[in-house]
Amino acid sequence: MVALFILGPLLALLVGLPIALSGWISWLDVGLAAFFYVLTAGGITIGFHRYFTHGSFRANKPARFALAIAGSLAVQGSVADWVADHRKHHSNSDQEGDPHSPWRYGTSTRDVARGFWHSHMGWLLADDLTDVQKYAPDLLKDPMIHRISRLFPLLVAATLLLPAIMGGLITMSWAGAFQALFWAGVVRLALVHQITWSINSICHITGKRPFKTRDHAGNVAWLAIPALGESWHNYHHADPTSARHGVLWSQIDPSAAAIRFMERRGWVSRVRWPSEDRVRSKLVDPDQPVRISGALLAADAEDAKESRNAPEPKQSQESSQPQ
Numbered sequence: 001m002v003a004l005f006i007l008g009p010l011l012a013l014l015v016g017l018p019i020a021l022s023g024w025i026s027w028l029d030v031g032l033a034a035f036f037y038v039l040t041a042g043g044i045t046i047g048f049h050r051y052f053t054h055g056s057f058r059a060n061k062p063a064r065f066a067l068a069i070a071g072s073l074a075v076q077g078s079v080a081d082w083v084a085d086h087r088k089h090h091s092n093s094d095q096e097g098d099p100h101s102p103w104r105y106g107t108s109t110r111d112v113a114r115g116f117w118h119s120h121m122g123w124l125l126a127d128d129l130t131d132v133q134k135y136a137p138d139l140l141k142d143p144m145i146h147r148i149s150r151l152f153p154l155l156v157a158a159t160l161l162l163p164a165i166m167g168g169l170i171t172m173s174w175a176g177a178f179q180a181l182f183w184a185g186v187v188r189l190a191l192v193h194q195i196t197w198s199i200n201s202i203c204h205i206t207g208k209r210p211f212k213t214r215d216h217a218g219n220v221a222w223l224a225i226p227a228l229g230e231s232w233h234n235y236h237h238a239d240p241t242s243a244r245h246g247v248l249w250s251q252i253d254p255s256a257a258a259i260r261f262m263e264r265r266g267w268v269s270r271v272r273w274p275s276e277d278r279v280r281s282k283l284v285d286p287d288q289p290v291r292i293s294g295a296l297l298a299a300d301a302e303d304a305k306e307s308r309n310a311p312e313p314k315q316s317q318e319s320s321q322p323q
């Protein structure tokens, strides 16, 4: 069953390209695919990853519900399963016990090629399951999360059928429904999968490592936009609870921007924005001349404005909470 949902969309992606070139795609399909891509990939990056796994911010009940649903629509397992795997990854990163390290078989080119496949997709097809009770007891206890997990099969159907219904209604045709099902349902799902898994494979094999970590996590710039900011993986492993992963100048982080948007509207709160001092303290070379991201400084400036009356406006309210 897992194999069907992993390999099925991939196959559709591979046959999709020649079909697209033959003209069997409309702007409506592209628009619907982009909408569902951002919704479901964002559900993973903002919801499953930064919020449920790492607690980078607090969310009110509707936001918590929406993030759990949006992440589930990416068809990467239920919230608790996903979080358990990812917390296990951080506790054993690139060591024995990491569910998806590309360094599992060794460091030779051949070993890393085998490791690439394992970290990208192979681990999902393996039988060894993560102990959810051990790694995500907080989510198992949550009745809302429990209910959403039970709805998982329905959400898998919804992620495919919603684009089809929208495509059908907008074009008022079965052909439009089928075309949207293919592009904005199946092919979009495959793209979300491939990009998420690239963080586990590519970002643990290659990339720049200006920050101190005890693993191989690297920053991979070309993946930043499709991965909605998750490919700044070197900083993420240096500071896992940070709500922003792209902390250096020009490092685009759309997920952080979305969290900022939700914070301004009061949907999320107590966001762990890293202070400039904190970012610098994570550098391998603290004297390295780096420019911290503009948006990050804007966040700092706003915090400073709020405490304008305090004698020391420069503040670092950062946290030492684990994970």
Ligand SMILES: [Zn+2]
Pocket (backbone or CB within 6 Å): 089, 093, 199, 200, 204, 217, 233, 237
């Ligand atoms: Zn990682």
Ligand SMILES: [Zn+2]
Pocket (backbone or CB within 6 Å): 049, 053, 054, 086, 090, 236, 240
């Ligand atoms: Zn993480």
